[in-house]
Amino acid sequence: MESSHRPVSWGILATGKIAQTFARDLAEVPGARLAAVGSRRLESARAFADRYGAEQPDAAAAYGSYEELVADPEVEVVYIATPHALHLENARLAFEAGKHVLCEKPLTLNAAEAAEMVALARRHDRFLMEAMWTACHPVVRRLGADLRAGRFGTPRHFHAELGFRVEAPPEDRMLNPHLGASALLDMGIYPLTLAHLLLGEAEALHAVGVLSEGGIDLDVAVTGRYPGGALATMKASMTSWSSRAGALATDLGRIDLDNFHHPTHATFTPFAAGGSNDRDGRGDPVHIAGDEPVLGLGYGNEIAEVGRCLRAGLRESPLVPLEQTVTLMRQMDDLRGQIGVRYRVDERNA
Numbered sequence: 001m002e003s004s005h006r007p008v009s010w011g012i013l014a015t016g017k018i019a020q021t022f023a024r025d026l027a028e029v030p031g032a033r034l035a036a037v038g039s040r041r042l043e044s045a046r047a048f049a050d051r052y053g054a055e056q057p058d059a060a061a062a063y064g065s066y067e068e069l070v071a072d073p074e075v076e077v078v079y080i081a082t083p084h085a086l087h088l089e090n091a092r093l094a095f096e097a098g099k100h101v102l103c104e105k106p107l108t109l110n111a112a113e114a115a116e117m118v119a120l121a122r123r124h125d126r127f128l129m130e131a132m133w134t135a136c137h138p139v140v141r142r143l144g145a146d147l148r149a150g151r152f153g154t155p156r157h158f159h160a161e162l163g164f165r166v167e168a169p170p171e172d173r174m175l176n177p178h179l180g181a182s183a184l185l186d187m188g189i190y191p192l193t194l195a196h197l198l199l200g201e202a203e204a205l206h207a208v209g210v211l212s213e214g215g216i217d218l219d220v221a222v223t224g225r226y227p228g229g230a231l232a233t234m235k236a237s238m239t240s241w242s243s244r245a246g247a248l249a250t251d252l253g254r255i256d257l258d259n260f261h262h263p264t265h266a267t268f269t270p271f272a273a274g275g276s277n278d279r280d281g282r283g284d285p286v287h288i289a290g291d292e293p294v295l296g297l298g299y300g301n302e303i304a305e306v307g308r309c310l311r312a313g314l315r316e317s318p319l320v321p322l323e324q325t326v327t328l329m330r331q332m333d334d335l336r337g338q339i340g341v342r343y344r345v346d347e348r349n350a
């Protein structure tokens with residue numbers, strides 16, 4: 001087991017937008033350092049290392065290939081920030097080099113690939129976690145614990161939506177089916193995960209969607225039934241601007257997240273029994289905050305969770321268990337099938 005006092009040394013694989021956000025939050029996490037960055041272009045890696053390693057006492061290394069990045073003995077864990085379609089091959093590269101892995105969501109393109117990545121991690125005895133920072137977010141964790149304790153009553157209906165207008169050329173990863181483009185996989189994974197965290201594993205899910213000429217889902221609406229008779233409605237869009245709101249109605253009141261994607265807090269508003277859904281029936285709102293600070297935009301909390309797990313000798317996180325990740329991938333496989341979206345890898349795994 002590593003010394004609990006030794007900083008966790010990170011390697012970042014790829015230098016795109018999500019990697020830059022991750023690097024900014026990494027700087028907010030005590031006991032974590034950027035050791036190296038790898039890109040397919042050395043110039044990009046050097047610029048990234050200079051920018052995000054500038055505040056460190058020691059410089060971050062820059063590599064012009066992913067192979068060089070995972071070979072660096074200073075790198076303990078690799079954060080994979082490439083398009084979805086490349087995650088499995090990138091993770092295999094890291095595991096074979098003896099590195100632990102935090103892989104961007106979704107873990108892979110389908111459940112078969114996700115199961116293969118999990119098997120690789122176990123074969124190499126390495127830590128693996130999907131970068132589902134929502135599951136590590138202090139507000140979400142507090143809300144989930146309070147719901148399980150029955151503090152806010154019995155959940156009856158959950159709603160969340162996430163979307164923004166994507167304006168990009170067809171070859172961009174957000175629109176290119178060969179790179180795993182999908183409103184469901186890019187945005188829909190968040191409300192699906194939050195519903196799972198708050199309500200439990202879905203008993204039934206149904207979807208309708210609008211597809212692009214290239215065959216990817218641009219807009220998706222999902223309805224679900226969850227344990228105890230709770231229902232959910234969830235939306236993801238690449239053509240319109242959503243509210244990013246999340247809400248959970250219970251038999252005692254209503255919980256609101258003004259931005260479930262990056263919550264600062266939640267609010268529970270109780271309603272009087274037998275009353276009406278108006279201001280006269282409302283009680284005083286209850287503020288729901290996390291038990292620890294939000295680090296950066298929330299990516300810092302998943303970074304801290306990886307560090308905690310590594311120093312405890314764990315091979316998966318209890319907050320983002322691998323079984324949960326694969327379960328959600330299976331759900332998205334089924335939903336993609338319902339709306340008619342398939343990837344080449346689906347044919348290989350059939």
